[in-house]
Amino acid sequence: MSVEPTNVAIIGLGLLGGSLGLALKDKGYNRLGWARREETRIQALVQDVIDETSEDVELVLNQADLTIICLPIPKIMEFCEQYADKFKPGSVVTDIGSVKEVIVIRGEKAFETLDVEFVGSHPMAGTEKSGLDASFAEMYNGAAVFVTPTDNSTNRAVKLVEKLWKDINTTPVQLSVQEHDNLVAHTSHISHVLALALTLAVLDCDEDTEKLRYDGCASGFRDTSRITSSNPQMWREIIENNQPAVLDVVKSVEKEWHDIRTVIENKEYDKLESLFAKGKVLRDDWMKYRYN
Amino acid sequence: MSVEPTNVAIIGLGLLGGSLGLALKDKGYNRLGWARREETRIQALVQDVIDETSEDVELVLNQADLTIICLPIPKIMEFCEQYADKFKPGSVVTDIGSVKEVIVIRGEKAFETLDVEFVGSHPMAGTEKSGLDASFAEMYNGAAVFVTPTDNSTNRAVKLVEKLWKDINTTPVQLSVQEHDNLVAHTSHISHVLALALTLAVLDCDEDTEKLRYDGCASGFRDTSRITSSNPQMWREIIENNQPAVLDVVKSVEKEWHDIRTVIENKEYDKLESLFAKGKVLRDDWMKYRYN
Numbered sequence: 001m002s003v004e005p006t007n008v009a010i011i012g013l014g015l016l017g018g019s020l021g022l023a024l025k026d027k028g029y030n031r032l033g034w035a036r037r038e039e040t041r042i043q044a045l046v047q048d049v050i051d052e053t054s055e056d057v058e059l060v061l062n063q064a065d066l067t068i069i070c071l072p073i074p075k076i077m078e079f080c081e082q083y084a085d086k087f088k089p090g091s092v093v094t095d096i097g098s099v100k101e102v103i104v105i106r107g108e109k110a111f112e113t114l115d116v117e118f119v120g121s122h123p124m125a126g127t128e129k130s131g132l133d134a135s136f137a138e139m140y141n142g143a144a145v146f147v148t149p150t151d152n153s154t155n156r157a158v159k160l161v162e163k164l165w166k167d168i169n170t171t172p173v174q175l176s177v178q179e180h181d182n183l184v185a186h187t188s189h190i191s192h193v194l195a196l197a198l199t200l201a202v203l204d205c206d207e208d209t210e211k212l213r214y215d216g217c218a219s220g221f222r223d224t225s226r227i228t229s230s231n232p233q234m235w236r237e238i239i240e241n242n243q244p245a246v247l248d249v250v251k252s253v254e255k256e257w258h259d260i261r262t263v264i265e266n267k268e269y270d271k272l273e274s275l276f277a278k279g280k281v282l283r284d285d286w287m288k289y290r291y292n
Numbered sequence: 293m294s295v296e297p298t299n300v301a302i303i304g305l306g307l308l309g310g311s312l313g314l315a316l317k318d319k320g321y322n323r324l325g326w327a328r329r330e331e332t333r334i335q336a337l338v339q340d341v342i343d344e345t346s347e348d349v350e351l352v353l354n355q356a357d358l359t360i361i362c363l364p365i366p367k368i369m370e371f372c373e374q375y376a377d378k379f380k381p382g383s384v385v386t387d388i389g390s391v392k393e394v395i396v397i398r399g400e401k402a403f404e405t406l407d408v409e410f411v412g413s414h415p416m417a418g419t420e421k422s423g424l425d426a427s428f429a430e431m432y433n434g435a436a437v438f439v440t441p442t443d444n445s446t447n448r449a450v451k452l453v454e455k456l457w458k459d460i461n462t463t464p465v466q467l468s469v470q471e472h473d474n475l476v477a478h479t480s481h482i483s484h485v486l487a488l489a490l491t492l493a494v495l496d497c498d499e500d501t502e503k504l505r506y507d508g509c510a511s512g513f514r515d516t517s518r519i520t521s522s523n524p525q526m527w528r529e530i531i532e533n534n535q536p537a538v539l540d541v542v543k544s545v546e547k548e549w550h551d552i553r554t555v556i557e558n559k560e561y562d563k564l565e566s567l568f569a570k571g572k573v574l575r576d577d578w579m580k581y582r583y584n
Binding site: 126217224230247254257260273 | 475492528549571574577578
């Protein structure tokens with residue numbers, strides 16, 4: 001079992017990095033962790049999110065056989081470029097960013113001349129909250145994790161990354177970076193656009209109306225709009241780095257929306273019921289696949 | 293306390309009727325219940341959802357000081373018309389239907405010449421599930437309940453209905469039927485249209501694509517699409533009976549959607565971040581109001 005890494009470094013101890021640290025406990029890894037703020041590093045140690053830390057990120061990087069960068073998208077790319085020559089020779093680097101093409105291009109380029117390999121990852125897990133305090137060990141449980149090797153990737157590096165994800169009870173699925181970005185525009189990014197449009201249409205109104213709307217909103221609105229409470233900067237960065245794919249899905253949703261609107265406008269209620277029935281079967285089948 | 297009803301009749305023992313029975317336990321009511329199917333009546337008795345039942349709905353109605361009709365929208369109106377002269381003289385009738393104008397017009401008309409009064413109600417509570425098995429005592433907890441008196445309503449009847457809702461820890465809010473139908477088109481009905489458009493855009497695809505989409509969908513999609521798993525016939529009936537208001541909100545959402553789409557198309561990412569930030573503040577404030 002010579003591929004098993006002893007030292008894993010988690011860079012960034014927010015919701016994703018923190019939950020990863022918690023999930024990796026007792027899985028045979030020595031968890032090194034680093035965050036910019038000292039308080040966060042100390043809190044992570046005290047709460048057993050990580051085993052070791054250092055103020056000096058270079059001391060962390062040069063010990064790690066596998067580094068997972070859990071930072072916002074632009075910071076992932078900047079971090080690779082800034083510290084490329086500080087990573088341990090022979091080590092592998094991955095990330096958790098929600099888009100893959102831009103990250104993997106710059107990640108591979110950063111380590112091009114070095115004995116360090118970058119392989120992109122994207123775990124399909126998260127909540128609308130942020131920060132170490134929102135972390136929990138079960139967050140990744142049962143999730144799919146997209147791993148996006150390129151023609152440059154070695155089998156060894158991909159296996160190391162996939163083993164990490166398997167060890168915390170997720171299922172790695174290999175995709176190209178382009179397939180990935182198109183896929184998550186559908187399965188994740190577009191939901192944020194829809195939830196935002198809903199929230200603005202319902203709650204952006206004068207004060208008297210708002211008071212009534214506050215009472216009229218219940219669990220349906222709560223769940224349909226939940227992800228509107230996500231970090232605005234993070235979602236700006238995700239869409240900014242996946243704009244063409246998101247725009248394509250915007251158009252797909254508009255097609256469906258137009259069909260439903262026409263049916264309502266024309267009072268074709270049997271057709272409306274068929275659409276609702278089709279939607280229910282599609283979602284119920286997915287729920288069975290994902291949660292049963 | 294002469295207004296306190298002794299006998300309350302729950303007509304229909306699905307999710308809403310069943311949860312109402314459970315919530316009313318030990319609140320000083322004798323809970324009569326009726327459902328079309330014998331198995332449901334027996335199950336409701338055995339599970340202490342109601343105190344008494346009868347195969348003969350007329351025996352239930354002529355004992356009840358307050359009747360709450362927990363049936364689908366068309367059935368509420370048909371039930372009032374079919375059994376109008378079987379209700380106890382001096383009694384009050386309400387319902388739980390998601391639209392109010394059509395129901396209240398026909399409800400008042402059904403009892404016009406009788407000593408029975410109809411006052412509409414709409415509790416802002418529910419789940420995507422249906423049936424007695426999905427019922428739970430806490431479902432109504434903390435909800436707003438819209439009560440929609442008209443010029444014909446007596447104070448006594450409105451108070452009786454509001455007392456029932458207060459007794460199960462909900463907050464009655466009075467509105468006209470028109471105000472109500474416009475309001476819930478915003479706070480509830482439109483979410484079902486959005487969730488359906490999302491589900492169709494993401495999951496209505498060929499088999500190979502579906503397999504990938506299944507893996508790519510996570511908790512964001514799960515919650516944004518949750519209400520797509522609701523009863524298709526029920527949602528057809530709701531929109532069918534509130535079509536003009538729903539169409540108006542369809543147009544409001546299209547305006548917001550168009551603004552967000554334009555910002556993404558034009559790569560105005562600072563503006564996009566501001567929109568996300570505005571949505572987050574609006575939703576977080578509502579969550580604080582509703583759940584804290």
